[in-house]
Amino acid sequence: MTRLAPDRRADYRPFLVISTRWMDNDVYGHVNNVVYYSYFDTVVNQYLVERGVLDIDHGAVIGLVVETRCHYFRPIAFPDVVHAGLRVARLGNSSVRYEIGIFRNDEMRAAARGHFVHVYVDRASNRPTPLSAQFRAALEPLAG
Amino acid sequence: MTRLAPDRRADYRPFLVISTRWMDNDVYGHVNNVVYYSYFDTVVNQYLVERGVLDIDHGAVIGLVVETRCHYFRPIAFPDVVHAGLRVARLGNSSVRYEIGIFRNDEMRAAARGHFVHVYVDRASNRPTPLSAQFRAALEPLAG
């Protein structure tokens, strides 16, 4: 059984506001299914960068994506504003399962929800590496 | 339990060859996780268009994506060529679960695999509509 991420705003913290773009809309006039995943890796990585635990250019540890998933409930369309909520569903030894709720404008129920699993590896060797204490401390507030 | 799509070339038919693009690569030098989903909806929709059962501009029935998922095994990088294999895992009354294997160049094991669930709806009313006999006939060879 696949446990689904919840879909109320109260189930997530923090939120990142993401502007939609003209080209996000596909031929049916709604944000294309692919684009939601760009919101997912934006909210995850931006959180990590802002907390100082991911240095994209020079860090010794990087996150590799091993699994992603999305359920789509209601359409979003440019120029809507996306509010991407984040939570941590599992904080493993070297991996993290993030859950994301995608909310449209001021709506309170998620338009979509998904998950995103990162394995953290040594940039040079590409081998999994245990999460540092600093990294765990940055994520624990999201793991409630 | 989530049944995973298989990962050998023999498990899929047909295949679509998709060229990678410079901008598919992300900062770590590999095709970004998001881009795999653009391969998924390309192989599904191109199959439907070529079989004459999806008319993007004028058809009365369109496919809405309700769920997608991807497991990533090995990296792909521009200028690799992607071979996207398709199969139908479930042919429902008004929905189809497609499974996709993503193969890099001439490799025989999938670099990634995923699924993609379409619900077919009436374009005007947005309500699910039973798959036509013609549509089912186009997909049955993939459902074996």
Added chain:
Amino acid sequence: MTRLAPDRRADYRPFLVISTRWMDNDVYGHVNNVVYYSYFDTVVNQYLVERGVLDIDHGAVIGLVVETRCHYFRPIAFPDVVHAGLRVARLGNSSVRYEIGIFRNDEMRAAARGHFVHVYVDRASNRPTPLSAQFRAALEPLAG
């Protein structure tokens, strides 16, 4: 000779704030040259939608892009915030030449500048159509 758009914030009005995304960065760690054009058509179309002179789904008149150009001065990188400034350089009978300045975070000199030429056509016939009085009124404040 190609007249270049100016590159100070004071040369543009209005501004649209656009969030960058993880996948905007290419392998060299900066926003890929292609992505700037997605900022261009976002700022133009969002302005038109918000002024009520472009109805993406149902309007009788749509804008076709006939020419675009960009000069790149300084890099931008996720998670920077983009401030896209807009101006109208030429308000023709059925076409508009927009100029866009792309500013990074709180920088005062443009990181890039470009133009974007729309010809407005009848959606059904695809033939150029004179700009309506309402449309001209919406753009005149940008044509200073």
Added chain:
Amino acid sequence: MTRLAPDRRADYRPFLVISTRWMDNDVYGHVNNVVYYSYFDTVVNQYLVERGVLDIDHGAVIGLVVETRCHYFRPIAFPDVVHAGLRVARLGNSSVRYEIGIFRNDEMRAAARGHFVHVYVDRASNRPTPLSAQFRAALEPLAG
């Protein structure tokens, strides 16, 4: 005056075949103006990689994009196949102006044409560096 790239197939060599993707189409049912630029940097970089004069991951010299432009003549739409023709309009000391013709399926007149200017810089210092003899040799056949 802006010299425009020519628009017959005979004006370009070599050609790269690029598959379109479902999400290339925008809400008006045609390949979005932004996406053409992804064809441009794909054909340029793929040519350089295949000739062995660009090593994306480890090369000491990389190409920075300083200017791009595109004129759009006729629409392309998924699932069309793009044939991207390349030529070199100017081979400078440390920069190259490429011209690209975008042809739809088996059409003989370009659907779009554009240019793409690369300045080659040292990856570490970011300063322009003269083109190597090997690099010039790779491009001279396109400069005819």
